[in-house]
Amino acid sequence: MNIKNIITEIEKFDPEVYDRLDSRRTAMQQFAFWGGRLALAAVPFALGGMFKKAYGQSAGSGITAVLNYALTLEYLEAEFYTKGAASGVVPAGTPAVGAINTIRDHENAHVVFLKNTLNAMGTTPVSKPTFDFTAGGAFPDIFTNYDTFLAVAQAFEDTGVRAYKGRAGELISNHAVLTAALQIHSVEARHASHIRQMRKARGANVKPWITGKDTGGIGAAVQANYNGEELTTQAGVDITKFVSANAASESFDEPLTADQVLAIVKPFIV
Amino acid sequence: MENSHPVLPPTGNNEDLLPGKFGRRKFISYCGLVASGVTIAACKKDKDNDNMPPAGSIDLGSGDIGILNYAYALEQLEAAFYIQVIASPYAGITANELALLTDIRDHEVAHREFFKTALGVKAITNLEVNFSAVNFGSRDSVLGTAKAFEDLGVSAYNGAGQLITDPGYLLLAGKIVSVEARHAAYIRDLISNGSFADSTAINASGLDLVNKPADVLTAAKPFLKSVLYAGNLPTV
Numbered sequence: 001m002n003i004k005n006i007i008t009e010i011e012k013f014d015p016e017v018y019d020r021l022d023s024r025r026t027a028m029q030q031f032a033f034w035g036g037r038l039a040l041a042a043v044p045f046a047l048g049g050m051f052k053k054a055y056g057q058s059a060g061s062g063i064t065a066v067l068n069y070a071l072t073l074e075y076l077e078a079e080f081y082t083k084g085a086a087s088g089v090v091p092a093g094t095p096a097v098g099a100i101n102t103i104r105d106h107e108n109a110h111v112v113f114l115k116n117t118l119n120a121m122g123t124t125p126v127s128k129p130t131f132d133f134t135a136g137g138a139f140p141d142i143f144t145n146y147d148t149f150l151a152v153a154q155a156f157e158d159t160g161v162r163a164y165k166g167r168a169g170e171l172i173s174n175h176a177v178l179t180a181a182l183q184i185h186s187v188e189a190r191h192a193s194h195i196r197q198m199r200k201a202r203g204a205n206v207k208p209w210i211t212g213k214d215t216g217g218i219g220a221a222v223q224a225n226y227n228g229e230e231l232t233t234q235a236g237v238d239i240t241k242f243v244s245a246n247a248a249s250e251s252f253d254e255p256l257t258a259d260q261v262l263a264i265v266k267p268f269i270v
Numbered sequence: 271m272e273n274s275h276p277v278l279p280p281t282g283n284n285e286d287l288l289p290g291k292f293g294r295r296k297f298i299s300y301c302g303l304v305a306s307g308v309t310i311a312a313c314k315k316d317k318d319n320d321n322m323p324p325a326g327s328i329d330l331g332s333g334d335i336g337i338l339n340y341a342y343a344l345e346q347l348e349a350a351f352y353i354q355v356i357a358s359p360y361a362g363i364t365a366n367e368l369a370l371l372t373d374i375r376d377h378e379v380a381h382r383e384f385f386k387t388a389l390g391v392k393a394i395t396n397l398e399v400n401f402s403a404v405n406f407g408s409r410d411s412v413l414g415t416a417k418a419f420e421d422l423g424v425s426a427y428n429g430a431g432q433l434i435t436d437p438g439y440l441l442l443a444g445k446i447v448s449v450e451a452r453h454a455a456y457i458r459d460l461i462s463n464g465s466f467a468d469s470t471a472i473n474a475s476g477l478d479l480v481n482k483p484a485d486v487l488t489a490a491k492p493f494l495k496s497v498l499y500a501g502n503l504p505t506v
Contacts, residue, residue, distance in 0.1 A: 095464050102467060109476030165444040169437035175506055182428045183477035185444065187467060189451035190478070194466040197459060207370065208456040209377070209449060235388055235442060242383040247376035252445040253452075 063174050064123040066167045069258060070181065071114040073163055075128040076265060077156055078107040083133065084153075087143035096198060103153075103191050110184055117177065135267035138221055150199050155222040157192035158210060159256065159264055161185060162225075166255035189253070209250040224264050228254045323499035328394050332502040334439050337430050339394045340483055341443065342385035343498055344426055347490060348419050349378040350399045355416070360409045367460065374416075374453050381446055398495035413461050418489075420454035421471060423447075425479035426486040433483075433504045451478070 081104035090096050118125040133142045133152070141148050164185035171178040193208035199216060200206050206216030212230040215222050232239050232248035239248035256264075323329040330339040352375035359368055386393050405411035427447035434440045455466035471479055481489075483500050491498075 098464050099466075102464070106467065106472060106476040109474065113475045113477070161448045165441065165448065168431070168444050169440055172434070172437055172440055175432035179428065179432050179480060180477060182431045182444070182447065183480055186424050186428060186447055186451035186478040187472055187476060189448035190455035190467040190471070193452040193455035194459060197456065207373065208452045209373065234384055234445070235438070237384050237387045239380050239384060243376040243380045247373060248380055250373065251377035251380035251449055252442075253448040254445065255441060 062170050063177055064118060064121055066170050066181075067114055067118050067121075067177070068123075068126045069167065070164065070184070071111065071118070071125055072129065073160055073261070073265070074107055074110040074114060076131060076268060077160060078104070078111045079128070079131055080133055080153070080156060081107055084143060084149055089143045089146055089149045091146060099194055099198065103194075106187055106191070110187075113180070113184075117180070130270040131268055132270050133268060135221075138267060147199075147202055147204075150195060150202065151218045151222070154192065154195045154199060154206075154216060155218065155225045157188055157195055159225045159261060160188040161192055161253055162229075162256040163258075163261045164188065165253065166257050166261070207250075210253065211246050212249050224260070228256070321501040323501065324497070327497040327499040328397070329499045329501075330394060330503055331392065333504060334434055334436050335389070335392050336500075336503045337433050338385060338389055338439065339392070340430065340487075340500070340503060341427070341446070342382065342389060342393060343397060344423055344486070344490065345378055345381040345385055346397045347399060347493055348423060349375070349382040350397075351401065351404075351415065351419060351493075352378050354401060354404075354406055355412055358406045360412045361407055362409060370456065371416075374456075377449055377453070394498075395496075397498075400493055400495045403492060413457055416457045417454070417461060420450055420457050421479055422481070422486055422489055423450040424454050425481035426483070428478060428480040429482050429486070432506055435504075 081100060084090065085097075085100050085104050090100050115125040134140050139148050139152055142152060143149065164181055168178065168181055168185070171181055196206045196208050196216065204217050206214075210226065210229045213223070213226040213228065215226050230249050231252065231254050232245055234252055239251065242248075243251070330336045330343065352371065356368075356372050356375050359371075363371075401415075404415050424447060427443050427450065431440055431443060434443060454471070458465040458468070458471075467478075482505075483503050487498055487500055
């Protein structure tokens, strides 16, 4: 790989590349620093980081856009669990009732928190869409069949984790918002872990973490939610050198872009 | 540099992290962000990088490398713990518990080796651990320690995000923290089913634990023979 050529190529399309990289000298110094000190496998990653710094999205409107995106997903989850808890689909008298209520309360708290944050930043929060949790008939028994309910819950939680992860970088300039987003992100992961255990208790072949791009027996309807999770190379480091391929994929959760997430949730929005 | 900053919202599991609590104006002004709303990464300045670690201590370093070494230190601790858990399983362990705790061991080893490889010559040395307070034959002792480590790990990554300047590193931290959160929820459910995200971890706004490096390292200290020096880590 010839780094100088790459930068020269970019210069053809973007004459200001060196300015964006601070200066040619700084850019090359940065590269020399990383190239000299990181393991060779990590070099493409370091270079990517350098370019991301130069071309990374600026803050301002980007932050509120991410918050409104997050709010839309939280509206979806909050209404899903609120309706689910009220529907009687969760077997009465079991620990599942408490668990679903806990998750419901968190998702509703996230809605309030994100709306308050947007208001505090001087931006009007997006309105709640109208949801169809049957996804146009794909899940007709969503609030009458407990297994269907848990399957969709799992897909929502795992996808929520991926959605926050995919856009955290756009919040990097705002410490408080980034930190809060990370605090929501890990709550969604805790939910996902528990929902997966609830499904396992119902006989599903599933673990608290995501193996490869396995849907945990839910199938094609949610495959897009899991595609990409099978990655076993991180920042140029082959994780299968250290652990099995399954463990390598499980040990890192993968992001989804906004477009991928919006395509996934689109059937649920009327 | 940081002495000139207004007081930041306190870290920890509280509701004081966002502007609503102390007004948009003050929020924008902290970190020296300009009032036009254009933000600059200016407040991610490192501390002076010349603080001398005490003799015999391990300097985590400065900047993003310091944060990666901080994460590497925590992953070393977790990996060493679960390696011991699997080497001498507690009395009465079920086959399912053994299988999933083995998974967790492998995940922590993967994290540890990832950081070691990515950091290359910038990596800190192998840490010496001290698990004398853990009774590995006791389910309560092992799971109680595991819960403490997993919750601590979640809070550490959540607190470290804002100290990272490179979005690529931030994404990597994000890829790992959600796996730690999955672990934390599972371990908590093993101790008490339904406690995966109870009010000891999640506050009234639905936000998870967050801790700054100094507090995380204080909590980790009793489990380490090696002495870590965090004096050159970036601060907000």
